[in-house]
Amino acid sequence: MNYRKYMNVKKIFLPVLFVCFCSFIHSGPIHSPAWGFSIDLPLSYEFIGGNGRDRFSFANAEGANFDIIIYHTGGGTHYASLAALVQDVQRRLNNSGDVDSFQFRGREVYVIELAFSLSDAAGRPNRMSGWAIAVELENAAASGPPPMLLALAYGPEEKDLLVFHLSALNSIAPEAQDRYAPGPITEFLYPRQTRVRAPVFGLGFEAEIFAEDAEGAQSLVDREFLLLHRYLNAPNWQQAWQRFYRAIYRDSVYRLADIAFEVERRLNMPAGDDRDFAERLLRWVQTFYYERDFEGSDFVNLVSAATEGRGDCDSRAMLWALILRQANIPSGIMVSRHFGHAMGLAELPGSGARFEVNGRPFLVAETTADVGIGLIDQGMSAGEHWLGIIFE
Secondary structure (H helix, E strand, O other): OOOOOOOOOOOOEEOOOOOOOOOOOOOOOEEOOOOOOEEOOOOOOEEEEEOOOOEEEEEOOOOOEEEEEEEOOOOOOOOOOHHHHHHHHHHHHOOOOOEEEEEEOOEEEEEEEEEEEEEOOOOOEEEEEEEEEEEEOOOOOOOOOOOEEEEEEEEEOOOOOHHHHHHHHHOOEOOHHHOOOOOHHHHHHOOOOOEEEEEEOOOOEEEEEEOOHHHHHHHHHHHHHHHHHOOOOOOOHHHHHHHHHHHHHHHHHOOOHHHHHHHHHHHOOOOOOHHHHHHHHHHHHOOOEOOOOOOOOOOOOHHHHHHHOEOOHHHHHHHHHHHHHHOOOOEEEEEEOOOOEEEEEEOOOOOOOEEEEOOEEEEEEOOOOOOOOOOEEHHHOOHHHOEEEEEO
């Protein structure tokens, strides 16, 4: 985020109690109980057709379309393999785009570049471009072939819609276990191949990551920021911010699994209560180098933040919250466009400033100043200027 530069001046921190009651139009992930997949589409996509079970069509005002079709034995049309499905898609669309495949979390996924024509009401051909993916879903039945998901993201070729297409496709989680792992587009573009041991900043030990994690994570941040920028002056900008941070959180959990485990194991010794651990963790992220990027997203991916000890307020707050959540402590972040700042949130006992999200009071945590949990700059204590985002 392009937050205003943090002022390195002496501030007065008080344990101010403030509560914000906010209600938003529901715009979170969509889960299919029938097939087990979920999607978290960019804001402003509306459901425009389908039967709500195995066919779904969405579109936004800018011309981006997103269709999902589930092919299964009870649905009339089924294919012997993903390759056969993709071949038929190419034929039916008369598509001239390339096709590739890769392994996504133990399953084969096909990626299709879309380049085809649709006729308008007058019969004139309109060129369409975009991308599609095809993947097998978990077979819930005791017998028979697994269902297949085909997702197509496309729109008029002359429009700048690529960021919508890639973000929509990347939000697909074929199974429940995929909801906190990098999405299929990020994995296709930045496959993780080489396990390495990396130092955890300032703590004197190493943890396991993939050599490609930081680059892949930053690509997700930068792509989602390009999309977020389209909503900065829109009425639903708050929901767009929430989705931006949800996408980063989803991409980061699996990448940081060993780092989070090792940090908890080392910083929670001797074993104390949750607040003690959260305080130790907060002191760690407060030692990071303050870094800004005025040319880009201004968000350091969480892999680089943890291994290199750098980042702005929201990178630090998200890293703190993610590690707490992995330790089964409900947590999140609060962000403010008004103050140009971000802080951590955690459901912890004890006194201090609290911010209410969905009826639950969370203690605040300032990650860019040397203060304890529950202390906030008195000048930033107006709760109506903050937006809470809880990661669960």
